[in-house]
Amino acid sequence: MVHVRRRQALLVALGFGLAGKSALAQTASVPKVVYHLSDFGKVGFVLGNIRHHFEGMGGPEKVRIALVVHGPPLAQFRNLPENAQVATELQALTAQGLTPYACSHTMAAMKLTLADLMPSFAVAEKGGVVMLAELQQQGYAYLRP
Numbered sequence: 001m002v003h004v005r006r007r008q009a010l011l012v013a014l015g016f017g018l019a020g021k022s023a024l025a026q027t028a029s030v031p032k033v034v035y036h037l038s039d040f041g042k043v044g045f046v047l048g049n050i051r052h053h054f055e056g057m058g059g060p061e062k063v064r065i066a067l068v069v070h071g072p073p074l075a076q077f078r079n080l081p082e083n084a085q086v087a088t089e090l091q092a093l094t095a096q097g098l099t100p101y102a103c104s105h106t107m108a109a110m111k112l113t114l115a116d117l118m119p120s121f122a123v124a125e126k127g128g129v130v131m132l133a134e135l136q137q138q139g140y141a142y143l144r145p
Helices: 002-026 040-057 074-076 081-095 104-109 128-137
Strands: 032-039 065-070 099-105 122-123 141-143
Touching: 032 040, 032 128, 040 065, 040 074, 040 081, 065 074, 065 128, 074 099, 081 099, 099 104, 099 128, 099 141, 104 122, 122 128, 128 141
Parallel strands: 032 065, 032 141, 065 099, 099 122
Antiparallel strands: none
């Protein structure tokens, strides 16, 4: 009887060990983060945060980052010569894997199309705040610097 209980205990322990390894494998996946940008004066600050985030995590293969832009700061992502510094920074970040989204409602209010924005933007079809909520449901950590 004692021998049977030891065997059962061993099997239970092995089961927990395997479950623990499975949990570790899940937590070892690449972290996901979404930055929320809706303050006009914070465009450079947020792009700098994203650059430092990639660096701090050990490179773009170690983290997946999205940026959702809605409201006034979207104007600074228009593909215009006066936005060249922002364009350079955005291009460097998208080359590392940043996925930028533009709020469809903001685009409509500003009478912008995707062609008016810097390359690599995708449209948050349901709106910026809905996109933020959807990304959080997909496991993205939410940051609003």
